[in-house]
Amino acid sequence: MRMIRRIRTISYHLAAILVSSVSVIAMIWVISASLRQPGLPPPPVIEWIPNPISWSNYQRAFELIPLGQYLLNSLLVIGMAIPLTLVTASWAGFAMAQFTQGTQNRLILLAIILLMIPVTSLWLARFVLFSRLGWIDTIWAIIAPAMMGSSPLFILLFYWTFRRIPKELYESAVLDGAMAIQIWRVIAMPLAKPTIVTVMVLTFILYWSDFISPLLYIKSTEKYTLSVGLQMLQQLDRSNWPLLMAASVVMITPIVLLFGLIQRYFWSEKGIFNNL
Amino acid sequence: MLNYRRTLRWMLLPYLMGTVILIVIPAIVTLILAFTQYDLLSPPSWYGFNNFRDLAQFDDILPRAMLNSLLFVLLAVPLRILGALALALFLEHRRRGVGLYRTAVYLPTLIPDVAYALIWLWVFNPIYGPLNQVLEAIGIEGPGWLTDARFALPAIVLMSVFQIGEGFVVLLAGLHNIPRDYYDVAAVDGGTGWQKFRYITFPLLRPWLILLTLRDVLLTTQNTFTPAYIMTGGDPYYATMFLPLHIYKETFEDFRYGSGATMTVLMICGVSVILITVFVVLKGWRNQNAYD
Numbered sequence: 001m002r003m004i005r006r007i008r009t010i011s012y013h014l015a016a017i018l019v020s021s022v023s024v025i026a027m028i029w030v031i032s033a034s035l036r037q038p039g040l041p042p043p044p045v046i047e048w049i050p051n052p053i054s055w056s057n058y059q060r061a062f063e064l065i066p067l068g069q070y071l072l073n074s075l076l077v078i079g080m081a082i083p084l085t086l087v088t089a090s091w092a093g094f095a096m097a098q099f100t101q102g103t104q105n106r107l108i109l110l111a112i113i114l115l116m117i118p119v120t121s122l123w124l125a126r127f128v129l130f131s132r133l134g135w136i137d138t139i140w141a142i143i144a145p146a147m148m149g150s151s152p153l154f155i156l157l158f159y160w161t162f163r164r165i166p167k168e169l170y171e172s173a174v175l176d177g178a179m180a181i182q183i184w185r186v187i188a189m190p191l192a193k194p195t196i197v198t199v200m201v202l203t204f205i206l207y208w209s210d211f212i213s214p215l216l217y218i219k220s221t222e223k224y225t226l227s228v229g230l231q232m233l234q235q236l237d238r239s240n241w242p243l244l245m246a247a248s249v250v251m252i253t254p255i256v257l258l259f260g261l262i263q264r265y266f267w268s269e270k271g272i273f274n275n276l
Numbered sequence: 277m278l279n280y281r282r283t284l285r286w287m288l289l290p291y292l293m294g295t296v297i298l299i300v301i302p303a304i305v306t307l308i309l310a311f312t313q314y315d316l317l318s319p320p321s322w323y324g325f326n327n328f329r330d331l332a333q334f335d336d337i338l339p340r341a342m343l344n345s346l347l348f349v350l351l352a353v354p355l356r357i358l359g360a361l362a363l364a365l366f367l368e369h370r371r372r373g374v375g376l377y378r379t380a381v382y383l384p385t386l387i388p389d390v391a392y393a394l395i396w397l398w399v400f401n402p403i404y405g406p407l408n409q410v411l412e413a414i415g416i417e418g419p420g421w422l423t424d425a426r427f428a429l430p431a432i433v434l435m436s437v438f439q440i441g442e443g444f445v446v447l448l449a450g451l452h453n454i455p456r457d458y459y460d461v462a463a464v465d466g467g468t469g470w471q472k473f474r475y476i477t478f479p480l481l482r483p484w485l486i487l488l489t490l491r492d493v494l495l496t497t498q499n500t501f502t503p504a505y506i507m508t509g510g511d512p513y514y515a516t517m518f519l520p521l522h523i524y525k526e527t528f529e530d531f532r533y534g535s536g537a538t539m540t541v542l543m544i545c546g547v548s549v550i551l552i553t554v555f556v557v558l559k560g561w562r563n564q565n566a567y568d
Contacts, residue, residue, distance in 0.1 A: 013373065019363070020380030023438065027383065029406045030395050042404035046413065092291035095284040107288075110295075116491060117299060118547060120498040120520040121540050124527050125302030125309070131316065148294025155291060180283035209388035211502055216528065227390045231506060234394060241398050248391040255386050259379070266382075266445070267375045 027252070034058070034245035042241070057246035064236060067247065069222065070229035077139060077225060078207045081146040085203045086196065089149030093158025094184050098170065108159075111152035119212075127216055141217035142210065142225070150206055154199045161195040162188055194265045201262045205255050226251055309537035316533055327538035338539065340514045341522040342546060344429060345497055348518065349550060351433045352496045357489055360443030365477075368451045378448075385441025389499075393506035396435040397422070400507075422508055425515040432503050432516060436496060443488050450484040451477070486558045493550055497543075519543045 032047065037054040061067055096107050126144075127136075135141040149155045165188060173183050189196070211227040218224060224232065233247050259266075310327060314320035331338055367378050387395070399407045400421035408418030419427045458476045467475070500518035504510055510517035510525075523543065527536030 012371070016367065016373070016377045019366070020377050023381050024383055026395050026399055026438070027387075029399065033398065033406075043409075046406055046409040088290040088294065091287035095288040098284055112487075114295065114299065116494055118494050118498050118544065120501060120523065121306065121544050122299065122302045124523070124533060124536050124540055125305035126298065127528075128305060128309070128316065128533065129297075129302060144298060145294070148291050148298060174280050180280050180287060184287070205386060209390075211388070211390045227388055230390045230394065234506065241401075241404070244394055245398060248394050251388055251391045252386075255388070256383065259382075259386055263375060263379050267378050267448075 030245045030248055030252075033241055034249045036242045038240070038242055057242045058250065061233065061243055061247040061250065064243070065229055065233050066222070067226070067229055067233075067250070070224050070226045071250075073223060074208055074225040074227075077142050078204050080139065081143045081150065081207045082200055082203050084143065084146035085150040085154060086199060088147060089154040089199060090158045090189065090192070090196075091184065092149055092155045093160075094162050094180075094188055096155070096159045097162035097165075104159075108156070111156050114152040123212070123216060130217060136217055137219045137223065138217075139223075142207070142213045146203075150203055154202065157195050157199060158192065161192045165191055198262050198265050201258045204258055208251075208255060306537045306540050309534055310541045312534045312537075314533040314537075315531050320534065323534060327535045328542075331535060331538060331542075337514060337517055337522060338542075341517045341519045342542075344515070344517060345500065345519045345543075346546070346550070348429060348433060348500055349493055349496050351430070352436050353489060353492045355433070355437050356440045356492055356496070357443060357485065359437055360440040360447055360488070361481075361485070363440070363444050364447035364451055365473075368448065378444075381444055382441035384438040387439075389502040390506060392435070392439070393503045396431075396503070397507045399435075400431055422516075423512055425512045428508060428512060428515040432500065432507070435503065436499065439499075443492065446484060446488055447481065450481050454480050482558075486555070489554055489558065490551055493554060494547060497547055519546075 028048075032050055034057055035053045035055070036043075036047075036050040036057070037052055038057055038060065096104060099107070130136050130141045130144075133140075135144070145151075169187060170183055173187060178186075209227065210225070211231070214225045214228045215231075218228065221232070230247050230251055234244060237243060309320060311322065311324055312320035313323045313327075363381050367374055367381065384392070399405050402408055402418065402420045402423065405421075407421070411418040421427050421431045454477065458480075459472060462472050462476060497518075498520055500516075501520040501524065504516045504518050504521045505524070508516040510521055519539070520543075523536055523539045526532050526539060
């Protein structure tokens with residue numbers, strides 16, 4: 001009996017390791033390609049670890065285009081989008097959690113409908129709208145979605161978190177004469193730390209990865225974000241794979257590290273997604 | 277107390293305002309522009325249904341783009357949903373290392389679209405790309421992938437099948453919401469693994485699966501833009517020309533905002549038809565099951 005259980009456990013882990021490896025295999029290939037010495041002819045057979053290992057592609061990527069500037073631009077966008085998103089999304093979620101059940105259900109439905117809207121169908125009209133507002137070629141066009149909490153999912157995440165806080169806690173504070181904003185700041189937000197961290201990380205990822213908004217709305221090359229910069233690098237040197245892969249790794253690494261921060265909340269049984 | 281309620285409504289306001297400005301108004305603007313000719317410089321001029329007529333008469337690429345988008349949805353959505361379901365069932369239980377495995381499965385979904393497209397552009401490289409080198413090592417001569425009109429669209433389907441983290445997370449949550457007691461009762465009655473799946477897991481997961489499928493239809497139609505734009509530009513022979521890319525070219529490269537809007541309206545209608553069909557089919561399937 002113990003033997004059978006043992007075999008089952010081992011085969012489970014073998015299968016899981018296989019699935020995980022297939023899932024991340026492309027990333028392993030990319031890292032290996034990015035470390036290949038420039039100038040060498042491409043390898044004729046698959047090469048897992050390049051020989052010699054060379055970091056110069058990373059240096060070269062920053063020299064060829066102003067990748068450092070684009071990195072700063074991306075961080076500026078994110079630096080503005082995160083606080084805006086946190087405030088609008090948590091306000092909306094906080095309010096939602098305290099409305100009557102009927103209103104709550106209608107707002108959940110609204111969020112689900114909004115999650116279903118194809119963004120590509122909004123490009124054109126948003127472009128027209130933003131040009132009227134004079135937002136084309138400004139950062140406002142990129143961070144505009146932060147006005148509405150960036151993603152309806154973030155509002156739902158805050159809503160689920162705040163709904164779990166006992167109503168008596170709010171009610172006694174209201175009787176003491178506290179204002180809604182005070183209750184949000186002093187009672188609700190401190191109890192929502194995992195959600196705040198999760199939404200911050202997800203917002204970071206959203207704006208860091210956003211390619212279409214800067215592609216459509218940003219015209220001056222010095223205002224490009226990393227994602228458009230990466231595409232520019234591709235146009236400059238289409239077949240320099242080690243260089244392109246190095247720049248891709250620059251773009252992926254921060255996201256993977258940040259996800260490491262929140263994976264605990266992501267996968268725990270009491271995790272944020274368990275209210276879905 | 278009244279004051280408190282009013283403040284709560286104010287706190288919801290930015291979200292609702294943003295929704296109106298960024299979604300409701302653009303939707304109305306698109307619908308109006310679809311019936312005009314507009315180049316953004318001079319004011320739009322009324323053109324009635326002529327945009328629709330012109331597209332039907334002169335745009336040979338549009339039917340191709342529609343067909344490709346439809347084909348892509350039909351291939352990618354079932355694969356993605358089944359993949360997410362299989363992975364969620366496989367990695368459902370708490371065991372040592374499961375967090376790591378789940379993270380590995382979720383990782384491709386995290387990668388920014390541009391980097392993801394570049395990575396796969398290299399993976400699919402016919403000569404130096406790792407995919408064909410692996411295939412060669414096991415004695416298969418890999419195709420030209422993105423340069424071969426028969427393989428370009430399936431190649432983009434293939435790369436989209438790795439980005440199923442969202443469905444995976446949602447289905448994991450769905451699985452965790454199923455009360456343990458149900459399984460305990462089934463175990464007492466001597467239910468097999470398949471029976472447990474068939475009569476407990478699957479029925480309780482069905483609403484999630486329906487919602488996910490609907491969202492995935494929408495996601496996959498749009499997510500073709502970045503890969504097609506970065507990797508193929510719609511080539512070879514329009515084999516990867518999808519609706520979003522075609523709309524982008526018409527609007528932002530040829531500056532025809534009117535007919536771009538018309539195509540957008542057509543795209544929304546097409547997607548709605550697919551959504552309604554999927555919904556009706558999945559619903560009907562449930563009713564049928566109720567009798568056995």
